Amino acid sequence: MRTVLSWSGGKDAAYALAEMRRADSVTVKGLLTTVAADTGRSSMHGVRRELYERQAAALDLPIEFVELPTEPTNEAYERVMAAAIESYATRGIDRIAFADLLLDDVRAYREARLSDTDLDGYWPLWGRDTTTLAADFVERFAATVVSVDGDLFDRSFAGRAFDAEFLADLPEVVDPCGENGEFHTFVWDGPIFEDGMQVRTGETVTRAVGDGEFHYCELVTG
Structure with a gap:
């Protein structure tokens, strides 16, 4: 297909x-x-x-x-x-x-x-357990958290690696995969890549989104 x-x-x-x-x-x-x-x-x-x-x-x-x-x-x-x-x-x-x-x-x-x-x-992932998927992901891929919901996270979470430590620090109300839009990531290495990317974090800014706000971390290549 x-x-x-x-x-x-x-x-x-x-x-x-x-x-x-x-x-x-x-x-x-x-x-x-x-x-x-x-x-x-x-x-x-x-x-x-x-x-x-x-x-x-x-x-x-x-x-x-x-x-x-x-x-x-x-x-x-x-x-x-x-x-x-x-x-x-x-x-x-x-x-x-x-x-x-x-x-x-x-x-x-x-x-x-x-x-x-x-x-x-x-829908290749439909019905997967999000805790299991998140744990498997951090073992195989490298990703950076690029945005977080300001009602659930402080600014320090934006720009962190999406890894086991990040998962351990999640508030209990947050889905491990952020399936409800609590946070978002950018993947830059892992088994799907011909060659991994090189990225580094830049400035974190806060912007209004709807009735709330999100913290965004700028990513820079190289």
Whole structure:
């Protein structure tokens, strides 16, 4: 099955890619990422387009970007995503994979958006235990925490390695994989890479997100 992976650059997407590359029935043809048109960054991760491009090169996969307007409405998001899906269908892609683990409403939304298209949805990690997955991930991959929910974390958590120590320090209410959006990561080494990336942390800033705030740590390559 010719598959495109919805790509965040983070741990769950990286783990999903590893699982798909081990499956004989899956051919991963590329990555799809959304960024803000005005900043060139992903909205929740805060990661720059340039880093995604370098990450994709290290993964030896093409990456395509869907640019979103500033503070897009749901209708605007659905419109640009529908155009991307239609484009993939015309190029012979069979399905789009998502790294969701357990949120039924998120999966139902994605299924509804694909229901009238020629692409199927695919969830290679669905139903996995998040504690087990997180523990396995830190044994095999290297990632940096790039954003954290300010209602749950102080600024010091942004920029930390996503490792066993980070998992041990998580508040009890936080899912080990951040499945509820509590934190986000950027993966820069592991078994899916042809060659690992070199990244270092920069400035941490705090920005309003909805009714709360997130702490974002800038990542710099090299």
